[in-house]
Amino acid sequence: MNRRAALIIAAAVASVALLAALILLPGGPSAPPEVGVSEQPAPTPTPPPQQRIVLLFPGGDGLLHPELRTVAVPGDPAGRARVVVTELLAGSTSGLGPVLPYPAVLEGVFVDGSGTAYVDLSPPPEPLGGSHTELLIAYGVVDSVLLNCPELSRVQLLFGGEEVATLTGHLDLSRPLPLNRAFIAPS
Amino acid sequence: MVEGLCTARTRRGVAGCWLALLLGVASLAGAQQTATVEFRYGAHAVAVPRQLGRVEVLPVLRLIGAEAVYSPAAGTYAVALGEEVVQFTLDRPTVLAKGALLEVGESPVPSPGGVAASVDFLERALLAPFGFSLQPTAGGFLIARGAAFAEPVTVRPASADFPTTTTLLLGLSRPARAEVTTDPQGLVVVRFADAQPQLDPTVSLRSPRVRAVDAAPSELRLALADEIGLISWHALDNPPRLVLELGRVFPAPSPGTPTHDRRPDQAPIVVDPGHGGDDTGAIAGGLMEKDVVLAIARRLGAILEGRGQPVRLTRDGDESRALSDRTALANRLEARAFVSLHANASTFASVRGAETYYMSLDQGATDAAAAATAETENLVEGGGGGEQTPLDLILWELAQAEVLNESARLALSVQVRLNERLGLNDRGVKQAPFVVLTGATMPAILVEVGFLSNSDEQQRLLDPAHQQSLAEAIAVGILEYLGGR
Numbered sequence: 001m002n003r004r005a006a007l008i009i010a011a012a013v014a015s016v017a018l019l020a021a022l023i024l025l026p027g028g029p030s031a032p033p034e035v036g037v038s039e040q041p042a043p044t045p046t047p048p049p050q051q052r053i054v055l056l057f058p059g060g061d062g063l064l065h066p067e068l069r070t071v072a073v074p075g076d077p078a079g080r081a082r083v084v085v086t087e088l089l090a091g092s093t094s095g096l097g098p099v100l101p102y103p104a105v106l107e108g109v110f111v112d113g114s115g116t117a118y119v120d121l122s123p124p125p126e127p128l129g130g131s132h133t134e135l136l137i138a139y140g141v142v143d144s145v146l147l148n149c150p151e152l153s154r155v156q157l158l159f160g161g162e163e164v165a166t167l168t169g170h171l172d173l174s175r176p177l178p179l180n181r182a183f184i185a186p187s
Numbered sequence: 188m189v190e191g192l193c194t195a196r197t198r199r200g201v202a203g204c205w206l207a208l209l210l211g212v213a214s215l216a217g218a219q220q221t222a223t224v225e226f227r228y229g230a231h232a233v234a235v236p237r238q239l240g241r242v243e244v245l246p247v248l249r250l251i252g253a254e255a256v257y258s259p260a261a262g263t264y265a266v267a268l269g270e271e272v273v274q275f276t277l278d279r280p281t282v283l284a285k286g287a288l289l290e291v292g293e294s295p296v297p298s299p300g301g302v303a304a305s306v307d308f309l310e311r312a313l314l315a316p317f318g319f320s321l322q323p324t325a326g327g328f329l330i331a332r333g334a335a336f337a338e339p340v341t342v343r344p345a346s347a348d349f350p351t352t353t354t355l356l357l358g359l360s361r362p363a364r365a366e367v368t369t370d371p372q373g374l375v376v377v378r379f380a381d382a383q384p385q386l387d388p389t390v391s392l393r394s395p396r397v398r399a400v401d402a403a404p405s406e407l408r409l410a411l412a413d414e415i416g417l418i419s420w421h422a423l424d425n426p427p428r429l430v431l432e433l434g435r436v437f438p439a440p441s442p443g444t445p446t447h448d449r450r451p452d453q454a455p456i457v458v459d460p461g462h463g464g465d466d467t468g469a470i471a472g473g474l475m476e477k478d479v480v481l482a483i484a485r486r487l488g489a490i491l492e493g494r495g496q497p498v499r500l501t502r503d504g505d506e507s508r509a510l511s512d513r514t515a516l517a518n519r520l521e522a523r524a525f526v527s528l529h530a531n532a533s534t535f536a537s538v539r540g541a542e543t544y545y546m547s548l549d550q551g552a553t554d555a556a557a558a559a560t561a562e563t564e565n566l567v568e569g570g571g572g573g574e575q576t577p578l579d580l581i582l583w584e585l586a587q588a589e590v591l592n593e594s595a596r597l598a599l600s601v602q603v604r605l606n607e608r609l610g611l612n613d614r615g616v617k618q619a620p621f622v623v624l625t626g627a628t629m630p631a632i633l634v635e636v637g638f639l640s641n642s643d644e645q646q647r648l649l650d651p652a653h654q655q656s657l658a659e660a661i662a663v664g665i666l667e668y669l670g671g672r
Contacts, residue, residue: 101534130531130533130639
């Protein structure tokens with residue numbers, strides 16, 4: 001065997017070994033080759049369109065007052081609900097009060113197939129009192145989400161990832177709540 | 188005056204001239220848009236301003252003897268006449284009548300006289316629920332009631348027969364005011380105030396407890412089986428219908444016959460002082476909600492018992508009670524009413540006033556509960572019979588709507604007396620899904636007597652005289668409601 005034949009055999013053996021490795025190793029033959037293929041440039045993500053949303057904050061009269069805000073709003077209901085609650089927790093820009101009377105954090109939002117949004121908030125650090133406090137927390141969040149997400153019909157409030165029967169011993173929070181305009185100040 | 192201003196030659200004079208001309212034109216236009224319309228009811232009449240197609244509503248309501256109470260916080264009016272109550276909110280095209288929310292297409296608006304609305308809104312939303320209608324006249328409208336304008340209403344009877352009772356549903360093709368009585372011959376008479384009943388010829392009623400149904404010009408007559416009589420009835424909207432409960436009726440006991448049946452007025456009112464034990468409720472300035480409401484509850488109980496009305500407190504000390512146990516007690520005692528007392532708190536120190544709540548029924552929760560009830564009933568009855576629309580669902584809805592309607596009337600009665608007697612900031616009657624009202628089978632309300640977080644109200648809630656006044660106002664509201672049933 002001359003030197004040229006030895007090189008050809010060595011190249012053939014190396015090719016078979018490489019093919020076997022591609023088939024047998026995790027990822028198999030469908031694994032993208034790492035060399036010799038030019039990558040497509042990643043598509044530039046289109047930012048969500050700016051839209052006007054309405055947020056409800058409590059006023060000194062004890063009712064919820066609408067505040068309009070223009071923000072980037074995703075098209076899907078869960079994303080839109082997340083933006084609404086995030087903006088709500090950021091607070092009013094027109095001097096209205098906070099919906100949650102403690103520095104709450106949004107821990108998650110998801111939507112099920114029945115049109116119910118689950119909004120998970122950090123729990124209050126200490127007990128709250130009064131049905132008024134409870135009603136404004138609940139309907140400040142619930143009504144704000146539902147007014148901006150017409151695909152949704154109810155909001156289930158969770159605190160620390162769990163359903164609670166009630167926050168201050170009045171309102172039934174164990175079930176998803178529908179829109180209730182009784183606490184929104186008349187326009 | 189316009190001429191005088193326009194003769195001036197200065198620049199300011201020319202501007203004043205144009206201003207005066209504009210004012211003059213505006214006032215002329217206003218004069219053309221404002222007119223008066225006469226509403227006549229019997230021997231009395233009232234002329235009300237009409238502007239931009241709307242008339243002042245409150246004088247017309249006073250003319251028919253209705254009482255309108257305004258809740259500024261919610262912008263809501265409650266209109267009461269007899270046993271009927273209608274609620275509407277300024278700038279909203281909906282009306283709450285007979286426990287049902289009606290879409291009326293247009294909104295009443297604030298006006299110099301309180302509230303203005305179109306004549307159509309006035310008739311459909313505010314007069315029709317009380318059995319009135321409008322007839323145009325030369326200078327306005329005649330308010331009429333009774334059969335003068337009777338139009339046909341088609342009645343579709345259907346029944347559900349249970350082991351001891353029959354529920355008879357009379358579906359109506361349109362809303363129609365009716366009274367149901369039993370005549371001396373034992374016939375059940377459904378008398379329509381403003382409609383001529385016609386039986387739907389495509390429907391035939393088959394019930395062992397109903398022998399015949401006949402239509403007369405202004406009434407239906409039901410011949411029932413022997414020993415079967417009318418137990419109760421009520422009317423519902425959306426869709427409009429009458430619900431009659433029929434069952435065995437025993438002859439009245441002769442004088443001296445001992446009876447162990449409890450008279451309805453011996454059933455207690457259950458008064459629920461909110462919170463208790465470890466659950467302090469709201470706390471402000473060292474004052475605890477659980478203590479304040481217990482003091483008021485005891486006073487309320489004493490007042491009601493002094494009027495011959497038995498009372499049961501859900502707690503008479505600093506004790507814990509589960510929310511569900513409170514309503515369960517009222518259900519077990521077949522209470523006439525359930526009244527839960529609370530004192531409020533807000534993060535805003537400025538918020539003050541009293542408000543009264545009754546249950547709101549979330550349709551999802553109602554459907555789930557109704558389905559569960561229907562399933563149970565079907566098991567008891569031996570199967571659903573293959574009906575596409577389980578009657579039990581309808582009966583559940585009927586029962587819930589009736590409790591809701593009565594709770595709304597009780598809430599309004601109590602709130603009106605709180606407003607009148609105490610001059611508190613009226614926060615109105617509202618609906619919310621409160622745990623303690625869930626499952627109550629009798630009229631049930633939750634009264635928030637004031638805000639502990641407001642320094643003025645905190646001091647007043649500490650005052651025994653104010654606590655007594657609150658208890659008296661609530662007692663009057665309860666007793667007036669019960670007296671009007």
